Amino acid sequence: MSETLAPYIALPGTAGDAFVHWREVLGGELDMLRYGDGPPMEGMPFTPDPQAVAHAVLTTPAGQIAGGDAMGQDEEYPVRGTAYSLLYTADSPERARAIIEAFVAGGGEVNLPFDRAPWGDWYGQVFDRFGVMWSLSVPA
DSSP states (O other): OOOOOEEEEEEESSSHHHHHHHHHOOOEEEEEEGGSSSSSOTTOOOOOOOTTTEEEEEETTTEEEEEEEEOOOOSOOOOOTSSSOOOESSSEEEEEEEHHHHHHHHHHHEEEEEOOTTTSSSEEEEEOTTTTTTEEOOOO
16 A cells, blocks of 8 residues: 545534535545444544544545544634645646635635736635635646
């Protein structure tokens, strides 16, 4: 097996909907396991909701995203407003615009309009309806 690296996102109970939406927007193959799909997990410090996502992997044409529902958190689990974004490098400005439009149509909002950046590439940012920031880039 070769090594891989993928961002892993823990969402506050919205992972199932988020991963399905991301597959609709980006394409690819989705593998998702809910806690209720497997055997009981002995020794866990909490009892997970059987419908909560234990682990999901979306394999897109551009790479993989992994994640699941945050479990056992006593406080609000922040998604939006944190210091990260997912960088998706598209093969054309038209493809990047289509991705942004799909996120907006799905309840998201533009954070930075997609346009030529000072460094010469195309670049923009959009928050999806789950609060995840997507940075879209196209090399000059």
